[in-house]
Structure formats: structure tokens, C-alpha cells
Amino acid sequence: MVKLNNLFAFYGYMLLEKVRKFDEGHRALIYTALYKGYKVAIKKSKETAAGNTVANEAKWLKLLNKFKIGPRFVFSSDDILIYKFVDGALLPEFISKVKNVKPVLKKVLDQCRVMDKLRVNKEEMTNPYKHIFVKGGKVTMIDFERCKKTSKPKNVTQFCQYLTSGFLSGLLRKKGIEFDKEKMILLLKNYKRKMSDENYKRYKRILKFIIG
Numbered sequence: 001m002v003k004l005n006n007l008f009a010f011y012g013y014m015l016l017e018k019v020r021k022f023d024e025g026h027r028a029l030i031y032t033a034l035y036k037g038y039k040v041a042i043k044k045s046k047e048t049a050a051g052n053t054v055a056n057e058a059k060w061l062k063l064l065n066k067f068k069i070g071p072r073f074v075f076s077s078d079d080i081l082i083y084k085f086v087d088g089a090l091l092p093e094f095i096s097k098v099k100n101v102k103p104v105l106k107k108v109l110d111q112c113r114v115m116d117k118l119r120v121n122k123e124e125m126t127n128p129y130k131h132i133f134v135k136g137g138k139v140t141m142i143d144f145e146r147c148k149k150t151s152k153p154k155n156v157t158q159f160c161q162y163l164t165s166g167f168l169s170g171l172l173r174k175k176g177i178e179f180d181k182e183k184m185i186l187l188l189k190n191y192k193r194k195m196s197d198e199n200y201k202r203y204k205r206i207l208k209f210i211i212g
Contacts, residue, residue, distance in 0.1 A: 014035065014075060014082070015035075016033035016034065016035050016040070016042075017033060017034040017035075018032075018033055018034050019031055019032075019033040019042070020032050020033070022041070026046075027045065027046055027053050027054070027145060028043045028044055028045050028046055028053070028054050028145075029043070029044040029046060030042070030043055030044075031044065032085055035074065035082070038084060038085075039084070039085035040074055040082050040083065040084055040085055041071070041082070041083055041084075041085045041086070042080065042081070042082050043057070043080065043081040043082075043083075044079065044080055045079040045080070052078070052079060053145035053146065054076075054079055054080065054081050054145070055076070055078060055079065055081075056144075056145060056146075056147065056148075057081055057143070057144045057145045057147065058073070058076035058081045060120065060144045060147040061073045061081070061083060061144055062076075063118075063120075064115070064118075064120070064144065067111075067114050067118070069111050069114060069115065069141060070083075070140070070141055070142065070144060071083040071084050071085070071086045071140055071142055072084040086133050086140045086142050087133065087135060088133040088134050088135030088136075088138075088140070089133065089134050089135070090129065090130060090132065090133060090134075091104075091108070091128070091129075091132040091133075091134060092129065092167070092168060092171060094134040095168070095171045095172065095175065096171055096174075099175070101172070101175055101177070102177070102210075102211045102212065103137065104134055104137065104139055105163070105210060105211065106207065106210075106211050107137075107138075107139040108132060108139055108141075108159060109156060109159060109160075109206070109207060109210070109211075111139065111141060111155075112125065112155035112156045112158075112159050113155075113156055113203055115153060115155045116153040116154075116155050116156055118153075119149055119150060119151060119153055120147060120148070120149060120150070120153060120155075121147065121148055121149075121150045121152075121153045121154055121155060122141070122144060122146070122147050122155055123146035123147060123148065124143060124146060125154070125155050125158035125159045125162060126158045126161055126162055127162060127165070128141070128159070128162065130142075130143075131143050152192070154192065156188075156191065156192075156203065156206065157188045157191065157192050160184060160188055160206065160210070161188075163179065163210065164179050164181050164184055179209070179210070183209065184209065187202070187205055187206050187209055188206070190202050190205075191203060191205075191206060
């Protein structure tokens with residue numbers, strides 16, 4: 001057993017097993033561990049308090065979990081975030097291996113729609129290559145470090161742009177899915193014209209265009 005506060009010297013107390021370094025990003029160190037029998041990820045900020053994106057992610061993850069978005073929040077302190085580890089296939093890998101991908105695309109879009117309604121922008125949806133995991137039909141987004149409140153959220157529009165990007169559109173084309181970019185642009189312009197509950201019908205048009 002390892003005391004996390006001995007490893008990271010933060011206020012609070014948790015007992016973890018098998019703590020291992022997993023990855024290192026520009027803003028944080030990532031560890032994995034076992035906590036109460038399940039695997040968790042530990043993000044340790046490398047930044048000062050003023051630019052602490054780990055603290056920002058913890059704040060938004062607690063909110064978004066209420067809407068079943070993001071990995072399950074476990075604990076946070078000033079510079080550490082712990083959440084349930086997410087595994088599964090990244091979205092491009094899933095698309096390349098599964099015949100019917102539209103139900104999963106709808107789940108991603110629905111989560112994007114919820115964030116739009118909350119006036120929350122994830123900021124990563126134009127190229128969420130490593131941010132969307134699929135396992136057993138369940139979709140989990142990760143990395144909310146740059147998440148912020150805004151009057152003009154762009155989660156749905158950015159993800160739709162990703163679907164028409166060269167790389168992903170190539171994968172979708174192999175599944176017989178191809179989008180008219182000009183029509184997509186018109187639908188997205190209409191959708192983002194005004195963020196309100198009234199634009200749900202505009203969102204439904206986007207879903208019908210993509211999912212059928």
C-alpha cells in the first residue's frame with residue numbers, strides 16, 4: 001500500500017496500490033493506481049496555481065459527471081485530480097473495426113449537445129483523436145483541462161467538423177458514410193446562430209443528417 005500524500009505531498013489522505021507512471025503531457029504527469037479495487041488515473045499538475053489546468057479539469061468534471069459525461073471523478077486537491085481510469089478503443093480505432101458506427105456517433109453528439117446547453121466548451125473537439133473512448137457501446141470523453149464557460153459553445157459544431165476532416169471522413173467513407181460538406185456547414189451555421197433551448201430542432205436536423 002502507498003500513501004498518496006507521501007508521493008505527492010498534498011492535503012488529504014488516500015491509500016492506493018500499484019502506483020505506476022503512465023504518461024507525461026505538457027501540463028501534467030499521469031499515473032495509474034488501484035483504489036478500492038478499481039483502476040484510477042492520477043493527474044499531477046506541473047503548472048503554477050495561476051495556470052493550473054488540472055484544477056480546472058476537476059471543477060468541470062464534477063459538474064459534467066452529473067450529466068454522465070467524462071470519467072468518474074474520485075478526488076481532487078489543488079494540483080491533483082483522480083478519476084476512474086478509462087479504457088477501450090479510441091474513436092478512430094472503433095470506427096475502423098465496427099460495422100455500425102452511427103449509434104456511437106449519436107452518443108458523442110448527444111454529449112456535445114449537453115455541454116452546449118450548459119454553455120461549456122471543451123475546446124478539443126475539432127481534433128479529439130485521443131479524447132473519445134468507446135467500450136461496449138459506452139462513450140467516455142477525457143481531458144477537460146481547457147474546458148471553460150462561454151456564451152457561444154462549439155462542441156457540436158467542432159465535432160461535426162471533425163467528422164468531415166480528411167482522416168476521419170476517410171474512415172467513415174469505408175463504412176459507406178459520407179457527408180455533403182456544404183449542407184453540413186449550413187446546418188451548423190443555423191444551429192450556432194443562437195444557443196437556446198429553441199435550437200433543439202436545429203440539433204435534431206444535424207442528427208438526422210449524420211445519423212439518418
